[in-house]
Amino acid sequence: MTDYLLYPGCSMETSARAYYDSLKAIAGPIGLNLKEIDDWNCCGATEYLGISLTPAYALIARNLALASNAANGTRTLVAPCSACYLNLAKADYYMNERPKLGQMVNEALEAGGLSYTPGSLDIRHLLDVLVYDIGLSAIEKKVVQPLTNLRVAPYLGCMVPRPDYQHRWSDHEQPIELDLLLKALGAQVIEFPLKTECCGGHMTQIGPATAFEMIRRLISGADEHEADVMVTVCPMCQLNLDGYQGEANRFFGTNYHMPILFFTQLMGLAFGIDPKELGFGLELVSAKNVLDTLGIKAPPETPPAPPRRPRKPEGLPMPKPLKRPKVEELEKEVTQ
Amino acid sequence: MTDQMIAPPIPIQAQGEDLTLLEEVASRTAGVSRLEMCIQCGTCGGSCPSADAMDHTPRMLFAMLRAGMRQEALKSNTPWICVSCYHCVVRCPQEVHIADVMYTLKSMAIRAKLYRDSTAPDFSQTFVGMVEEYGRSFELGLASQHYLKHFPLRLPNMMPMGMGMLSKKRMSLTPKRIKHINQLKTILKRAKELEAEQ
């Protein structure tokens, strides 16, 4: 068992309950021992940073202080939400890069009897820990129900692979970690060049037309490649793509039906865990098709994939990846 | 890009009477912004998914900061349209902390009351108000306050989603408060005092 400190974040208890349930269900089988920080507070999402600097960072840093107090033989703090992960990582990084910020934040924390030394925790996203610590081969060994025939669009969104202060990911715009994990589960991972495009973030709340267009692009991209499901690593992405898919459909007069699941839910299915324990049914765009596909005992031969339509030039120009550390190693693990 | 190719950033000066606008923005940004290193290459605007909706591309905005155009820069909708996707940040050849500068400009625009559309600042402030009160976000309270004020016409279209979220218990009816909310309030009060002294 490997011990980790867990910062769940507000969404895990509400809109992303399926993420939390499925995480708890898969943690045991893969030997991930998560210890939730006691009395953590909201990280401020993307809202507090744009209001006032010191309070925003003090809000985040209270969690870091609580976590480092609770650290007992471990210094890794895991966050399953992209926005929480980035905020925690940001506070740790900038308190160090700008000692003056560190000093002010600590002065504020002191008023509450707390303090935090930047650099004392390793802040990591859940996907990173699963792929690089637990390891793809260990995950693959737990698979009893391979996700054969399930066409999955891997979607990471922005804030996990970018800005990536600690250089943890294979690439900032086309990272392959999630693809490899899904392949280890036996899924058919589609080529999804939009995998780190924005889900709209808080624009669903402040500029719906802009947000709906971002949602439409992602969903139609996955649909064009005939994905059965799109998999996310973030509560905010899931909420935007699942919760607002209906409103975006009405806005454009489209009729997309793309289920959006958390990657941990698919891990649970592959491990043979009851879908009910994995939060299935909580999604607004039903993912019943996913279960149907996997419910077939002897899946028929997959028909040859239809010719892929040429990519529309609506995506951002994607520069060539600059570096791909650890990738060969990972690929080897999967094919072993 | 090797480290040698990037000149080190100018050290941030202490806050004082005669900071230029660029220096002020840099000094209010969380990390070392490297804003003064911008070479106006335009990579940021070219990488930006929301550039079309922006009054100015990030590049133009940074040129305005350098030119000391305070009112114009703080009135620009650009920081409010930025979705913090960090595409520009990982592509900028000068490693300018573009997204963090956008946060700084938002906070300066709020202070100076120079934003033109209050939808985004109101949303941020309502969100933060809930967090300061409970220590947790409270989606239902936030959504109802925000939509009633800014998007009343969206409500009918939002109903299926809202009902779905409630019936599936993905949104709670009541806020949840952390145990040591008073500790958090004390910390934030002190942080605000420190910020005000800046």
Ligand code: SF4
């Ligand atoms: S990409 Fe960087 S250097 Fe180029 S214009 Fe934008 S901020 Fe300036």
Ligand code: SF4
């Ligand atoms: S971080 Fe903001 S400015 Fe930069 S590309 Fe994304 S939306 Fe545009």
